Amino acid sequence: MLVSTQWLKDYVDFTMDADTLAHRLTMAGLEVEAVERPYAFLQQVVVARVDAVEPHPNADKLRLCQVFDGSRVRQVVCGAPNVASGQVVPLALPGAVLPSGQKLAKAKIRGQVSEGMLCSQRELLLGDDASGIWVLDPALPLGKTLLEALDLDDAILDVSITPNRGDCLSMIGVAREVAALSGTRVRYPEISLDETGPSIHEAASVTLEDPLGCPRYAARLIRGVRIGPSPRWMQRRLEAAGIRSINNVVDVTNFVMLEMGQPLHAFDYERLREGRIVVRRAQAGERFSTLDGVERTLFDDTLLICDGVGPVAIAGIMGGLDSEITEGTTQVLIESAYFQPERIRRSSRKLGLRTESSYRFERGIDPEGVPRALDRAAQLMLQLAGGVLATGAIDQYPSPLERPTISLRVPRVNRFLGLDLDAATMAKVLESIEMHVEQADSETLRVTPPSCRHDVTREVDLAEEVVRLVGYDQVPVTHAAAPLYADPPDPHASLRLQVKQALTALGFDEVVTYSFISEKGVKDLGLPEGDARLRPVRLRNPLSEEQAVMRTSLLPGMLTTARHNFDRGNLDLRLFELSKVFLPRPDQSLPQEDHHLAGLLAGRRVPHLLYGSEETVDYADAKGAVEAVLECFHLGSDTVRFSLEPLPPYCDPAVGAAVLVEDHLVGSVGRVDPDVQDAFDLKRDAYYFELDFEELFRLKRPHPGFSPLPKFPAVARDMALIVTDDLPVAAPLDFIRSLNEPLVEQVDVFDLYRGKQLGEGRKSVGYRLVYRAPDRNLTDEEVNALHQRITEKVLSAFQAQLR
Template identity: 40%
Template sequence: MPTGSDCAPLQRAQMRWRWSAGPPTLPRDKRSALPRVGAYLYNAHSRRQETLAAASIRGVESQGMICSELELGLGEDHTGIIVLPEDAPLGEPLSDYLGDTILDLELTPNRLDCLSMLGVAHEVAALTGGKVREPEIQYAESGPPVGERVSISIAHPDLCHRYTATVIDGVRIGPSPQWLQDRLTRAGLRPISNVVDVTNFVMLEYNQPLHAFDLDTVKEATVIVRRAGPGEKLTTLDGVDRDLTTDNLVIADANDPIGLGGVIGGANSEIGSYTSTVLLESANFNASNNRETATSMGLRTEATLRFEKGLRPELAPMALRRATALIQEVAGGTVAPGFIDVYPEPPDSPPTVTLTTRRLKQSLGMDVGLEQAQSALDLLGFACTTTPDSLVVTIPWWRNDVNIEDDLVEEVIRVIGYDAVPTVMLSTPIPFHSRTQAITLRDDIKDLLVAGGMQEIINYPLASSELLERIGLNDSAAPAMRIANPMSSTHEFLRPTLQAGLLTILAANQSNGTGPFRLFEAGRVFLPRSGDLPDEAETVAGVLAGRRGGVSWLADPGSDGDMDFYDAKGIVELLLDRWDIGASWELGEHPVYQPGRCAVVKSGSTVLGYVGEIHPSIKERFDLNSGGVAGFELDLRALLSALPESERRFESLPRFPVATRDLALVLPVDVPAGRVTELILRNRLIQRAELFDIYSGDNLAPGTKSLAFHVHLQAADRTLTNEEVDKSVDGLLRNLEREVGATLRSQG
């Protein structure tokens, strides 16, 4: 009987009281349950548990109440009081008479077998050394064979691996026997009718979901397991009209869907009081497709809980025969001889896994003999064949989680006991962790950028189609690679550049502050390769925006401009100088950067990366402020290959003075200043050359320009004379004229 508690007293006006001026009235020789004062009952009106308190009804003291199944928590019936069988013992607590042992299990996702009574029974048998008695399946058959009664085919065997069915004629639909209702209620399921209750009970018993159709509603007695057609609809048992797609697997008759495979049945073929002929289905469906269908429709049923974890196909006919026998027992009827079994790709033999003593020793650190291992597996229901140094283990039908040798090792030690595993030292020393040169270079670059005033950010390696379109890199000719199973539309493509994420973060920060902003990220980008996996390139990229010196009351607002190409170039030069990488700067083109303000950085013929100012159209798409935004992106693999082979050597500071000459050179307009600087530095006495002026216009021939350089000449062992300096400059001018057509405009 329910026990008392400290809840608030029950309001008798809200309960379905059955006491009048005297004791409760029951038919003669009928027995019921009597909760006394203090019992904890369910109030159907307030829909909560409350404590029964004493009360006076029509002047009579009430010390108890006769209740319905709902109020006692034994069922859903609230139409009248519960009436117990005539042999119910008087005065005995209700929990002793109707109570049962209920196991509340907390399972890991891989232990699908323990969602069934037989699966738990095998675990208990392994612990106690007992034997599992599976239900005996016997039933009478008569009439035409089932193959003549119904036609079943599988149009898409990739989504339905096996489909079995029987036909039962002359069933009588009604309430289930009390024992069946009690079993379902205690397992948390609501009894519906005898046929439907059997399918639910067998699912709890064997773990195999089943479904019963009214065969008279199945057009042409034909069942086709297929993908749904475009625009098809199905009203499911919950009364919801559902739009189907070609990704959904349906059970259909000759014309229309009658069920959603492995998820829920259709209202057009449900079992009702009028049903006399039942088509009973037991099938095996694709786990992934079942999960996707259930998720897309927001349907989480007991069937999907099992199918989405991957049931074994050999389970289908076993559960089918068990359910057929029970339906005949509780609902009567005659069973058509045989059963239909459509199995497009049956395996040649049951699945087996080989377990070796070597793997047992290697995994557990202890010696486990084959006899001991076989004994443990026998207790769990595995069948074993012995070889000299291994066991060939046949996996039973209820275990879908055992697929490799290590799974068997776990099963063996579960039975033996984890406490038996000894504590042993590792067989070999832990390997010394040696960082690769690439990782070292990446970490050093990050440290150097932070020391240079930049801030590191970390973005997801996945991007949306909309983000790639904003950066201008979702070109149909070379699209970014889309992952096969994106979790959301915002994480759909592998990023081909770091700049998309950097500009997104920059835009978010600009909306909350004035800067300056100096952001960088080091990570992988994924460059598409035709017919292959993407090229994963380690990259470092950065963006700079805002005023170069920030906002200060000490500075004139107009004295310091926004950061531009040369700020980004300076950051890159800082990195290159750190590792003594000689690089050239050439006019380049890149979809992220503005034409004419983009440079490609090269070391010899190797492209190290790009530096430039962000294209105005891209700035507009990211809603960036109107000020300048510069950026860079470098390939760490190219930087690694450009590192000097020899280490740096120390050179003493010069002891002798520097001689300086200013040279203004006239040369063709298409000659880069970097090329001229390179030629100047080839002279053995010239230590440094600085470009300080560029001019074109009046007093110069069309197609020419003037470049002015500070040239610093110095010798390590002596002070240069004017004659040596002049001779060196003359030789330099002759070399420039020969190489790039330069002439001297002026000299200082």
């Protein structure tokens, strides 16, 4: 809202300059975005008198004027046809910058010196006349700047009003704030009316068919008005607020709206059919032409102002073409009403029509100010347009709106604000903004806000009023006294982070896929009927069929990501995701949310142009990644077993293994089954691993303690077995470990060989056993005997032969 400080002084006294006032208002909650001085350029324009006018010797249409500026005579070249000796005129001196951007300087025009410029009204933005120079009142003092002589020394504050402060969308509303800040009182306009005409009830009536949408409607009637231009003082007030002057009657309605915050409307009474007003809802699809000449289709919740036959205005938004004020208007019905804010806001947005009236109505006006604004408008119209005011006023107010009475507990407000104010100080602050305050007891005030303050309904609202008027800078700065406390790290989250770091160190990239997948993606894994993963939780409103169910496995998203990369030429992949899956629970609507880990490998093992090779990843790479993950849980070879059973259907049985920890299935690793690769349209082999993070977290071991370095040397013995080709390499390995021989420190595979000399369907596997005693040196005889005993047991268990 644009606020003229000069206009503001009509209602409140203050000594602050415009910049200080802007700061004080901003600190009180009314943000002033800018301070403009629209007539500052008039400091270089003075009141002068034309003493003589002579023809220009070198131009037929120019004249040489001798102009007295109050201190000396200046020669000015002028082309205005109306310039004459003895006139008092505005003289722009050299150095002045006019609103057009023209900067004046002493210059020669057709060989004659010109020391300034005689100006028209339009050149100074003080009127529309551009036909000649502006002839001023001869009583104005010569030499005075036009800024002082015409009392135009004004500053315009651009105030940003928040949606809850509709009471400040008026000059008097802002004056209330200024009065509270400066310790003065508001001067309200004195209103007196001379009702000399017949009773208004003999000529007009108002019917409220929708009292909820229009709780109050008031009207007055003036006959014999004369439509004409408004006086200059009113035009300047409207221009300062950014509103164009139209005529004296319409200007009065805009002036009172800006002054009191109450939008008004003036009807040409003679064009109101049957001389009555009906307030009703529009019918859906009903059409109406507004003042801007647009025919609009209305909605069934749009509030209409109608005469005895049809609509004449959209309530609170805009009037209609059929009842507007024209040059021939002689009888005016003035409307002043209170409309439900929500109704006006909704209608304004639906119709795409925002006006100064709707801007105020939708924020809430003062319902008790309706008759006061009506009387003020009638007073000004009688002054500016003449006429006879009908006796009385129509005021339909069937259900008066009640104002709340709020209890303010002084100690609580002080605790809330961090202040130490007594009840008397709080009462004085609230009374400065026209709230009615009574003392209930020594620590409680009973406060009734004025009818214009719809935003004050609770004790906390009163606390806000107190602190903003006392000053936010009066709130002491305090520091929190609470001790700092940090929750211990979540072991589950810490372990997830450790696993991610381990895989990242191995060259993997983390991906994040959608929790919503297609049902087809789950079925494409080839899961058997009855598998719980085939019963995913379905979304009620999925974005698409590709995101219709919640994932029960991370693999569909991982394989889809691989296809996306393969299709775009990114063939070397090491991806992982550690996230939740959503598994159905019997007889429960919500799923079980468990963390799973999935990884995928494809392409070259070392994809480096200079140091890499064309070797591709294989099962060993995927298994190595799994072993690195298991090390994060402190699960080593003594508890982990890779088995051919039970393999999931999406794992290639020729190249894969189930991962077991202490005989608990925790996942699988291997090559993606060819059928599953085809289902996901993967154009090359891919290896995967999938682990149940929750099960691994349950089975994790504590961090191993420190073990001293061995003092005695180890002794190694090799065992090369010839076995059938279908025997897993891990089977003898696990068997040896299961013997739990105390002197066996470590067992590893060191060789794998297939050849013609071994025969078809046979292979040679070399195992290295490391023996060590913690308290002595082992002798060869002791090691050989133990190694022989273990070898015999292995040969017997697996029908193997020594190579």
